[in-house]
Amino acid sequence: MEKEFKEKEILKLAENYKEDISKFLRDMIAIPSESGNEKEIILRIKEEMIKVGFDKVEIDPMGNVLGYIGKGKHIIAMDAHIDTVGIGDISLWDYDPYMGYEDDEIIVGRGASDQEGGMASMVYAGKIIKDLNLYDDYTLIVTGTVQEEDCDGLCWQYIINEDKIRPEFVVSTEPTSCKIYRGQRGRMEIKVTTNGISCHGSAPERGDNAIYKMAPIINDLKGLSDNLGYDEFLGKGSLTVSEIFFSSPSRCAVADKCTISIDRRLTLGETWQSALIEIENLPSVKNAKAQVSMYSYDKPSYTGLIYPTECYFPSWMIPEDHDVCKILVNCYKRLFKDEPVIDKWTFSTNGVAIMGRYNIPCIGFGPGHEEEAHAPNEKTFKSELVKCAAMYALIPMMYVNFIQNKEG
Missing domain, CATH: 3.30.70.360 (Alpha-Beta Plaits)
Structure with missing residues (x-):
């Protein structure tokens, strides 16, 4: 008998939480968080994870925040780096980069697309999982990672090597315009x-x-x-x-x-x-x-920890017929009754460590658009924040169901 995935309920709750997601994102944007200066935003994320009911929240010695949902054997991770670049020439901004701007459709501010929007959607996906009891034999780890803009993947080198966490796969929530991305140079x-x-x-x-x-x-x-x-x-x-x-x-x-x-x-x-x-x-x-x-x-993180690495960030790709890619495609179809676009990033992500160094399957699905990254008047789209929250809530159950069916 097929499990009940509650797609309609997931979509309804994601839409209901749109204002909560938006407020949380604006709170993050309001906290300057350039690489090496992420302490305050990490604490704000921890606060929100606790508020919505994550089972456990911890900050590792590098300063990454890790929120846990469930206690099953299948380890699944979803990642957002929460550091940003600087604001550049302030005269190019129509709005204060940290006070930002919001209307019915968009949120403007440094980090809106790259990539605090993904963090906001992940946290509220956790709340949807809790509200609808979407548990299965998985442990979901939601990571807010540091220093990516300075040294992409360094945070995941630390998580894998020092925190001793090796997920079965990782969803990167870097901006993809709600397309499914399966690689990068x-x-x-x-x-x-x-x-x-x-x-x-x-x-x-x-x-x-x-x-x-x-x-x-x-x-x-x-x-x-x-x-x-x-x-x-x-x-x-x-x-x-x-x-x-x-x-x-x-x-x-x-x-x-x-x-x-x-x-x-x-x-x-x-x-x-x-x-x-x-x-x-x-x-x-x-x-x-x-x-x-x-x-x-070899720059220290905001905690003072130095974790040196060479500045080499390998290319990576998973095939279109990879199980993880199939699972995200299936989730998208079930939720949105449409065919997703499958593509790749132009820029670099933490996948250079996750898949590039350690061969852990990595797949991308995130709110916001690549062209907004590092640009003045950076913005993201509320409809995409909602869409991603729904996807992130469904993925863990769909993955476990897929694996169990595959194993017979």
Whole structure:
């Protein structure tokens, strides 16, 4: 006999909680929470999880908040990073980035789409599960994770390695416009350095200008960017020179060092090793005897914990016929009586650790749109917050039912 999934009741409750979800999201937006400064928003999320009835809520040593529902054997996680980027040029905003704006359809403010909206929907999905007694043989862990904007996936490296939590799959609630996303390109942060010899600028022939050595490297990198790997689903690898630094005794001297940063996006089949070798083999790099390396990240979280990692974030993808993808498609059809769109992210997510490093299936479904991320007047859509809350409430039961049927 098929279980009762209560789709109509789930949809009705999600709609009924629209104002509660919206208020909670606006409360989060009002708390500045750039990477490394998430303490207050984490405490606010913990407060809301307790209020709606999560079975257990804890904050780990890195500062991630983890809310638990159920005590079954199947461990399912849903994740939202709750740090944001800065506000940029305030003159580009029509509204205060933290006070925000709200009408019947949208909520505006930093973090609305990227990605505190997903957090708000997850918490109220937990309340729907509680209200409708949608329990089964699962433990749902709802995570509000830190430092993603600075170092995507670092929080999940910690959760898996140190908290010793390894879910059977993870739903990322990064913005997908309520489409189902099953992969993304990876990325890495590369540093190239040339060395020279400084001298007085009035006689530059006495020195060796490190900036001049870098110029042909930049030109070669532009050419290399046209000849990178390609995957039919994830698309083409890419690179761009994102920063340039130099050292010199003064403005009246020849530069003795020059360094550039490269934002390298990796498609399937590309690795950090292959990406470094491609640059090392450029004639201009060899001629300049430049050093090519990967950046590392070792900034403390708001708790003071330092969890160093290299700045390599692998590409990942699950097949369209993967069980987890099928489950989300089935949930979508049952709730909304329509076919979902299946696609991929352009930007990077915590999936680089979850699936990219640890091969834990990761699937995306979230409120908000990618193009809103990091933009002035960032907004999300109330209808999508409601839709996602309903999906998140149904997914755990549907997953357990699928597994039990599969096992016979």
